[in-house]
Amino acid sequence: MTAYGEDLFKGAAHYYSRYRPMYPAALIRFLVERFSLDGSGRMLDLGCGTGQLAFRFSDWFERIVGVDMESEMIEEAIRLSKEVRAENVEWFTGDLDTYKEKSDETFRLVTIAKAFHWMDRVKVVETLDEMVVPGGGVAIIDN
Numbered sequence: 001m002t003a004y005g006e007d008l009f010k011g012a013a014h015y016y017s018r019y020r021p022m023y024p025a026a027l028i029r030f031l032v033e034r035f036s037l038d039g040s041g042r043m044l045d046l047g048c049g050t051g052q053l054a055f056r057f058s059d060w061f062e063r064i065v066g067v068d069m070e071s072e073m074i075e076e077a078i079r080l081s082k083e084v085r086a087e088n089v090e091w092f093t094g095d096l097d098t099y100k101e102k103s104d105e106t107f108r109l110v111t112i113a114k115a116f117h118w119m120d121r122v123k124v125v126e127t128l129d130e131m132v133v134p135g136g137g138v139a140i141i142d143n
Helices: 013-019 025-034 052-056 071-084 096-102 121-131
Strands: 042-046 063-068 089-093 107-113 132-141
Touching (some): 042 121, 052 107, 063 071, 096 121, 107 121, 121 132
Parallel strands (some): 042 063, 063 089
């Protein structure tokens, strides 16, 4: 739960998927080059919303996991996955701790785009430190 209440994003998923600006190709190229992405490994998109960033990386990983607290965002991401045929993306409703309780996976890249400010930043970074493989990293993306 955030300090702003559990229903802060209720009803927003459809608008996110339609009107949220796309992430620029230059950002994707930078991360592909920086982490030598080659289609292998796993990516975690934390605070994934409706999946716009995860979809941009679907050709660069074997598997992507999108995690978001808002079930409507995940429902819209699932719908969009079918639309864009992103078959290697899985979705999880909850926070990082809840996901980690259910999985001990490690990731080559973790992205947090325009969501880090909603999180317990110190705790998230400490948790992710255990989840990122050597040579991998965490990309915190914001304006």
